[in-house]
Amino acid sequence: MxxxxxxxxxxxxxxxxxxxxxxxxxxxxxxxxxxxxxxxxxxxxxxxxxxxxxxxxxxxxxxxxxxxxxxxxxxxxxxxxxxxxAAPGRSIREVRSTFRDIDRRLREIEVQYTSSNHRLAREIDELRHS
Structure with missing residues (x-):
């Protein structure tokens, strides 16, 4: 290989x-x-x-x-x-940083989606039914 x-x-x-x-x-x-x-x-x-x-x-x-x-x-x-x-260590750090950023954004989405915010839940339901 x-x-x-x-x-x-x-x-x-x-x-x-x-x-x-x-x-x-x-x-x-x-x-x-x-x-x-x-x-x-x-x-x-x-x-x-x-x-x-x-x-x-x-x-x-x-x-x-x-x-x-x-x-x-x-x-x-x-x-x-x-x-x-060119720089193997820097590439690994960039990949880790990218994954941490993706993970952070997914956590924020999850918090918004699973929160007890009734207004947000109502807006989502309205969007589903329209």
Whole structure:
């Protein structure tokens, strides 16, 4: 099974080996800016960035087809996994916070619905019968 949080070469969006597209997918940055950065780093730091690029392209695994399918189906899912890769602890806190907020809102609804507020009960009954 493919790990969603791992780094993969993105062969579908590749120009040369898929390294820049893979970095863009992993970090969530636009692939254009990653490519510009790699070109500038290669110009100013020749030959080390070029060697690193080739080594990454040779060592990294290509992105599994199953991960392409899930990203095309739900862009929100893709964004979630990019956040998780960047800061796993923060993602967990965000999920917990979201669930606490949902739970709080459900409790407020339950209190309103089960309260002994006769005016509210009458209004609900009127809405049901109309």
């Amino acid at each position: 493919a790990r969603r949080t791992g780094f993969y070469l993105d062969k579908r969006n590749a120009r040369f080996m898929g390294v820049c597209a893979g970095i863009a997918d992993y970090t969530g940055f636009d692939v254009l800016w990653i490519r510009v950065g790699v070109v500038l780093a290669t110009i100013f730091g020749f030959p080390f960035p070029l060697i690193a690029y080739l080594v990454i392209g040779w060592i990294a695994d290509p992105k599994p087809a199953s991960l392409y399918v899930s990203e095309e189906a739900d862009p929100e899912d893709r964004q979630f996994w990019q956040k998780t890769r």
